Amino acid sequence: MEPEPDLKMHYQPQKLKDVVLITPKVHQDHRGFFMETFRLDEFQKHCGAYNFVQDNHSRSEKGTLRGLHYQLNNPQGKLIRVTQGEVYDVVVDCRTDSPTYGQWHGVTLSAENKQLLWVPPGFAHGFMVLSDTADFEYKCTDYYAPDDQYVIAWNDATLRIQWPLQNLNPTLSGKDQGGKSFLQAPKFESQK
Numbered sequence: 001m002e003p004e005p006d007l008k009m010h011y012q013p014q015k016l017k018d019v020v021l022i023t024p025k026v027h028q029d030h031r032g033f034f035m036e037t038f039r040l041d042e043f044q045k046h047c048g049a050y051n052f053v054q055d056n057h058s059r060s061e062k063g064t065l066r067g068l069h070y071q072l073n074n075p076q077g078k079l080i081r082v083t084q085g086e087v088y089d090v091v092v093d094c095r096t097d098s099p100t101y102g103q104w105h106g107v108t109l110s111a112e113n114k115q116l117l118w119v120p121p122g123f124a125h126g127f128m129v130l131s132d133t134a135d136f137e138y139k140c141t142d143y144y145a146p147d148d149q150y151v152i153a154w155n156d157a158t159l160r161i162q163w164p165l166q167n168l169n170p171t172l173s174g175k176d177q178g179g180k181s182f183l184q185a186p187k188f189e190s191q192k
């Protein structure tokens with residue numbers, strides 16, 4: 001698909017419903033580069049009428065795997081990018097009324113490709129760090145609610161996510177070591 005000429009960024013729907021990969025327009029010159037990384041008007045047109053209330057930044061070592069996380073009663077949409085290094089980012093559709101319920105999708109996000117991923121509310125999300133370190137930054141549509149956090153195991157037998165660095169034992173938080181199976185984890189029920 002050719003980029004629309006009047007848009008600052010290119011919005012590419014992914015195979016999971018409502019997930020969008022965003023490619024900014026990069027202006028290179030003799031000083032370096034410039035790019036817009038977020039515009040509310042374009043974002044709302046292509047991704048939905050969301051607003052953001054919290055920005056996060058994490059740094060992780062190679063082989064770290066964070067996820068798969070979601071908040072059930074305070075679901076967060078996340079607009080994600082990597083500003084240093086490279087990660088493999090994975091989303092899982094946990095919306096029981098979605099045509100892509102139960103499916104996963106992965107994309108490589110890096111400081112080099114400069115792409116952003118829009119992960120709507122209703123998805124579990126995680127990533128694996130492929131570079132020596134990675135800086136991971138994201139905007140959220142709802143606030144962090146520690147009592148509403150759920151974790152699905154990164155290596156869940158039903159989802160069968162094909163992580164890169166297959167032979168590596170990922171570095172996990174204590175919380176992520178106790179992730180639930182996808183089948184047992186609570187899901188997002190239809191709001192209809």
Ligand SMILES: Cc1cn([C@H]2C[C@H](O)[C@@H](COP(=O)(O)OP(=O)(O)O[C@H]3O[C@@H](C)C(=O)[C@@H](O)[C@H]3O)O2)c(=O)[nH]c1=O
Nearest residue numbers: 056058066067068069070076078125126127144173175
């Ligand atoms: C996520 C988060 C954590 N924290 C604190 C809690 C804890 O002391 C420390 C580290 O928290 P965590 O181990 O939960 O961080 P982390 O494993 O990086 O959690 C994140 O993982 C990725 C995959 C996501 O999708 C995010 O939504 C978020 O769940 O930071 C906040 O203060 N605010 C926040 O929004």
